[in-house]
Amino acid sequence: MKLSTRGRYGVMAMADIATHSHGAAVTLAEIADRQGISQAYLEQLFVKLRRGGLVDSARGPGGGYRLARTADDIRVADIIIAVDEPLKVTRCESGSPIGCVGGSRCQTHDLWEELGRHIHVFLASVSLADVINKRVLGRTVPVVKSPALELTH
Template identity: 65%
Template sequence: MKLTTKGRYAVMAMADLARYSTGRPVALADIAERQEISLSYLEQLFAKLRRGNLVKSVRGPGGGYLLSRHADDIRISDVILAVDEPIKATRCEVGSPKGCMGNNSSRCITHDLWAELSHHIQLFLGSVSLGDVINGRVVSTASPRPAPEQAISNAAD
């Protein structure tokens, strides 16, 4: 899967906006500072997020950005897709007659594996909201866990 900094930064910035916007606009400069993202890059991302109807801008003194709807109603996949970040693990272009193998229209031997991975990633990102992220409702399973027999022996101690 190819998720570039564009998608990651957009999600980071939107999570920051969701966390720090208490009904008042949040300045991009504040998000840039907290998330250590270039202000000019954020401006480009927020133009796309605004076109995607995920944020709305407020002009003037005290201006900035607000979420266009509640954080629980904005999916991570919405954010990534709004900044033109495709979520795919295959080399193929969706809908293209050209296959993975380049010169001909055949698919590579692992095409179905990567297509299914892309599907699972899309399902996962579509099931997680900004609200889930900022409220700690996304539980990491990537952390090492004790083996079942170790957990049992630890419980017996």
């Protein structure tokens, strides 16, 4: 599975607001500058984030965006879903085996479907506050020791 720029940039922008707002609105120009993201692209994302109830906007001088809820109450999965990022790893269309092998479910379909569920559960367990306070690394512990999962330094 590859997370597109839409999902990654949405999370990056929300983390930027959580880090830099200090109660004031943050402009898209400031986020674009700090994160190296096109302001035009951020404008598209923030329409979706506002519609998703994750940010509030303020117009005029001193305007910009604020988190609509506390960083503890915003989950990474909420952000990714708000920007229309699909959280699936199968090739199949929703509710249909189209895209799988020969028009039917492939042999590994259930594996990828379950992986997609695990990804969603993980992202739903991580708050925006966890991200900005660096409490994410080390949350996932392998159940079965596998040489492929060993980290090399």
